[in-house]
Amino acid sequence: MREITYAQALNEALKECMKEDERVVLLGEDIGRYGGIFQVTAGLLDEFGPKRVMDTPISEAAFVGGCVGAALTGMRPVVEIMFIDFTTVCMDMIVNQMAKMHYMFGGRGRVPMVLRVNIGAGRGAAAQHSQSFHSWFMHIPGLLVVTPSTPYDAKGLMIEAIKNDNPVIFVEHKKLYAEKGPVPEESYSIPFGKADVKREGKDLTIVATHAMVLRSLAIAEEASKKGIDVEIVDPRTLTPLDRETIFSSVKKTGRLLVADEGHKTCGVAAEISAMVAEEMIYFLKAPILRVCSPDTPVPFSPPLEQAYIPDEKDLLLAVQRLMEYA
Amino acid sequence: MNIEKNKLRELYTTMLRIRLFEERIVDLYARGLVPGLAHLYLGEEAVATGICAVLRPDDYITSTHRGHGHVIAKGANLKNMMAELFGKKTGYCKGKGGSMHIADMEIGILGANGIAGAGLPIATGAGMSAKWRGTDQVTVCFFGDDASNNGTFHESLNLASLHKLPVVFVCENNLYGISVSQEMHQPIKDIAIRATGYDMPGVVVDGNNVIAVYEEAMKAVKRARAKEGPTLIECKTYRWRGHHEGDPNQGRRYRTQEEIEAWKKKDPIKQLAKKLIEERILAKKAVAALEKEVTQEIDQAVAFANESEFPKVEEMYEDVYIREGETE
Numbered sequence: 001m002r003e004i005t006y007a008q009a010l011n012e013a014l015k016e017c018m019k020e021d022e023r024v025v026l027l028g029e030d031i032g033r034y035g036g037i038f039q040v041t042a043g044l045l046d047e048f049g050p051k052r053v054m055d056t057p058i059s060e061a062a063f064v065g066g067c068v069g070a071a072l073t074g075m076r077p078v079v080e081i082m083f084i085d086f087t088t089v090c091m092d093m094i095v096n097q098m099a100k101m102h103y104m105f106g107g108r109g110r111v112p113m114v115l116r117v118n119i120g121a122g123r124g125a126a127a128q129h130s131q132s133f134h135s136w137f138m139h140i141p142g143l144l145v146v147t148p149s150t151p152y153d154a155k156g157l158m159i160e161a162i163k164n165d166n167p168v169i170f171v172e173h174k175k176l177y178a179e180k181g182p183v184p185e186e187s188y189s190i191p192f193g194k195a196d197v198k199r200e201g202k203d204l205t206i207v208a209t210h211a212m213v214l215r216s217l218a219i220a221e222e223a224s225k226k227g228i229d230v231e232i233v234d235p236r237t238l239t240p241l242d243r244e245t246i247f248s249s250v251k252k253t254g255r256l257l258v259a260d261e262g263h264k265t266c267g268v269a270a271e272i273s274a275m276v277a278e279e280m281i282y283f284l285k286a287p288i289l290r291v292c293s294p295d296t297p298v299p300f301s302p303p304l305e306q307a308y309i310p311d312e313k314d315l316l317l318a319v320q321r322l323m324e325y326a
Numbered sequence: 327m328n329i330e331k332n333k334l335r336e337l338y339t340t341m342l343r344i345r346l347f348e349e350r351i352v353d354l355y356a357r358g359l360v361p362g363l364a365h366l367y368l369g370e371e372a373v374a375t376g377i378c379a380v381l382r383p384d385d386y387i388t389s390t391h392r393g394h395g396h397v398i399a400k401g402a403n404l405k406n407m408m409a410e411l412f413g414k415k416t417g418y419c420k421g422k423g424g425s426m427h428i429a430d431m432e433i434g435i436l437g438a439n440g441i442a443g444a445g446l447p448i449a450t451g452a453g454m455s456a457k458w459r460g461t462d463q464v465t466v467c468f469f470g471d472d473a474s475n476n477g478t479f480h481e482s483l484n485l486a487s488l489h490k491l492p493v494v495f496v497c498e499n500n501l502y503g504i505s506v507s508q509e510m511h512q513p514i515k516d517i518a519i520r521a522t523g524y525d526m527p528g529v530v531v532d533g534n535n536v537i538a539v540y541e542e543a544m545k546a547v548k549r550a551r552a553k554e555g556p557t558l559i560e561c562k563t564y565r566w567r568g569h570h571e572g573d574p575n576q577g578r579r580y581r582t583q584e585e586i587e588a589w590k591k592k593d594p595i596k597q598l599a600k601k602l603i604e605e606r607i608l609a610k611k612a613v614a615a616l617e618k619e620v621t622q623e624i625d626q627a628v629a630f631a632n633e634s635e636f637p638k639v640e641e642m643y644e645d646v647y648i649r650e651g652e653t654e
Contacts, residue, residue: 025458051458057488062481065447069465070455072436072448073386096441097448105429105437106420107645141646165648 001182009151009183010040010172013158014078016187018048021076024162027054027063028080028116037082038118038177060090064115068097071113076162083129084117084171098167099142113168114161120174120211120261121309127297130305132261134171135268138238144168144192145238149213151181153236156190163189173210173261193240197249201231204255204322207246207272208232212259212291212310219315228323238268243275250276254285255322259315264292286325289318329537331607337379337536338602339616341371341595344395346620347404350628351394351411355571360411364425367395369534369566372594373498374399376539377466377559380547386434386452386465388445391426392498392565393438396468401433408627414634421637422645436465442503443476445469446495450482453491453556464550466494472503474517483524483558492550494543497560498533504569505580521558533561534594537601564589 004012017024026041026048032055035042045053056063060081067077081087087094094115101111119132137145144166148154154172161168198213199220208216213234220230233249235241250256256276258269269290276288291310299305348366355364367374370392378387378399389396397407402418410417411425418428429437436452439445449467456463473479474497486493497517501508508515521528527549531542539561546557566586568577578586602608608616 023458057481057484059481059485061478062447062450062485065444065478065482066451066454066485069388069436069448069451069453070458071451072431073452073455073459075455075458077451092441092444093447097439097444101429101437102648103645104419104423104427106418106422108419108429109431109437110648144647165652 001184003180004151004183005177006148006151006154006172006179006181007038007040007177009155010158011042011044012183013155013162014041014044015047017159017162018044018052023074023076024078025052025054025070025075026078026080027056027067029056029058029082031055031080036080038174040116040172040177041080060086061093064090065093065097067113067115068093068101068111071111071167072101072109076112078114078116078162080116084119084133085128085131087117094143094169095140099140102166103142110165111167112165114170115168116170116172118172118174121293121298121305122175124300124302124305126300130298132293133263134169134238135262135266135271137169138268138271142167143239146170146192147209147236147238148172149176149210149234149236151179151183153190153196155183156188157236159187160189160192164192171210175211176214179214190236192237193242195233195235195242195245197231197245198234199230199232201229201253203229203253204257204319205231205233205246205249205253206257206259206315208234208259209238209268210261212261215312216259216315219312219319222316223319228319230319241272246272246276247280250280251283254283255325256284256288257291257315257318257322258288259291259310261293261310263295264290265295267292286322289322291315291318329540333379334598334602334607337375337540338595338598338608339620340375340379340399341536341598342616343404343620343623344371344374344398345595346617346624347398348394350624352567352571354628361413362424364411364571365392365569366565366567366571367392369589369593370498370500370563371395372536372539373496373533373561373563374468376536377494377496377543379540380543381434381464381466383433385463386436386449388436388449388452388465388467389438390445390468390470390473391438391440391442392470393426393428397428397430397435397438400435402428402430402435404623404627405630408631409634412631412634413636414631415637415641416630416634420641420645443469443473443478446473446478446482449493449495450486450491453486453493454489456492457489462492462551464492464494464547466496468496468498470503471497471499471501471508471517472506472511474520475512483521483526483556486556487524487526490553490555492553493556494546494550495556495558497558498563499560500563500565502565502580505577507580516560518558518560526556526558528558528560530560530562533563534592534597536594536598566590
């Protein structure tokens with residue numbers, strides 16, 4: 001199968017959906033001529049014109065809220081927020097409007113829109129362009145939260161997100177945009193709430209998201225040399241969360257490590273850990289461990305930023321610690 | 327402008343329907359029959375009435391926390407409204423929204439909204455949507471004086487004017503943002519001047535004169551429908567009650583009795599009644615008959631709400647997400 005990047009896979013998904021459905025329109029800052037800060041919308045302005053690929057002013061509340069109004073009245077907008085950090089200036093539109101309308105109106109009205117954001121440190125962009133607070137959106141009933149880790153998942157999940165009738169927070173990862181992987185040329189969608197076991201193993205489960213999936217795969221080989229057989233479960237969507245696949249993996253291995261790039265406190269890993277502790281405690285042979293970002297803002301200086309990002313070294317240490325329990 | 331007699335009667339009836347509905351809520355609230363918050367529209371009836379009278383059923387509105395008047399003027403059913411205020415299953419939102427969230431997509435009500443200034447982007451988006459879908463639908467956005475200090479106001483007017491969107495921004499300047507008077511919340515008197523910064527027409531109108539509101543709405547809606555762009559209409563008006571029904575002393579902590587009385591003398595409904603009787607468009611008897619008719623309609627709405635059931639606890643978990651294949 002041909003290989004394309006994560007950014008190209010997303011681009012292809014957008015293009016296919018726009019060809020198929022006139023209601024799909026794109027909005028965001030610098031998504032037109034510039035092609036989007038990470039080139040996800042490159043070439044789409046030329047193909048679909050400025051009416052359907054709309055560069056917006058720096059007015060996140062207006063254009064995200066605008067998408068809510070457009071979605072309520074029959075459109076399927078896909079909106080790009082340049083960095084997840086900037087969702088803070090339109091949080092009312094996301095949390096109080098987009099997420100709640102269907103419920104608050106007793107099922108009247110639908111908001112089928114996709115809000116694209118990206119997370120991840122490692123580009124020297126400091127504390128306001130590098131955050132990974134995607135767990136915030138898991139806390140809001142009404143939103144779906146999608147976290148692709150590979151080009152294949154990125155395309156299939158994006159197509160599903162656009163076709164889904166619910167509002168979707170589509171969380172991309174900056175360090176993954178250039179990663180290549182096999183992606184079918186035809187259109188396909190990946191259902192939400194279905195985790196993907198990225199590696200099968202019997203000794204220890206790593207539930208990993210985004211770049212932590214790739215980092216976990218890297219250390220799994222090293223661990224196997226030491227006789228540790230790691231299983232890697234990628235939830236792919238945080239809401240809905242595939243509890244069953246996580247539970248059955250934990251049941252098999254008896255050890256759980258959760259790896260996510262958000263802060264440790266109240267993060268994705270905290271939630272998954274609590275869920276397993278509530279439901280699976282008698283299957284556990286060891287405490288649950290989390291590998292996450294520290295509870296500090298993202299620092300600028302390269303050595304500090306490098307230390308900030310949870311990496312293979314952190315994962316390997318945690319794996320070894322978990323294996324100390326018989 | 328020469329308004330047809332039937333239109334004048336319609337304006338009168340709509341204002342009366344809002345007035346009597348809200349007066350009934352005062353009573354029901356005082357007796358503890360309406361839970362939660364109720365922000366009443368008493369005194370401001372001419373604004374929603376004059377504006378919505380020029381809209382088609384397929385045109386859109388976004389409303390505010392003080393939304394009963396807007397949705398009645400846009401054609402909402404009083405029974406489902408009342409049931410919603412009572413928290414009943416037969417309400418517009420199955421009892422999940424209450425007073426601040428009444429919505430009906432079928433008649434273009436994109437929702438009352440509990441967040442000040444939140445309707446502006448949503449209305450702008452409905453305007454973008456009409457443009458994308460190639461229709462000539464118009465969206466009216468209602469908001470208050472203090473919401474014009476919110477970023478969403480400025481962002482939305484900019485975006486709407488930039489793309490010449492078919493949106494009419496209607497500022498209901500009732501002189502107070504809850505308890506803070508206009509002179510304490512902004513350095514200008516006429517909010518309409520803010521339109522200049524966004525290169526769109528901005529007009530000030532007497533918000534207690536329904537005919538004046540209607541005439542300005544006609545111009546703005548015509549302009550929007552012709553794809554010439556948005557307009558900002560500022561309606562100067564006043565709320566008779568407190569911010570909400572639980573407001574201590576009905577807002578006399580921050581307003582004088584004299585001020586309230588002075589505005590009550592400018593009652594939009596009495597003004598129109600006087601004109602209609604003087605010009606023999608409506609007989610005195612007909613005015614009384616109309617009041618009786620609307621009162622009965624409200625009685626029926628209250629009875630419907632009373633007889634309706636509360637939602638079951640399990641229903642709390644419904645409508646959070648749309649399941650695949652679920653129809654609207």
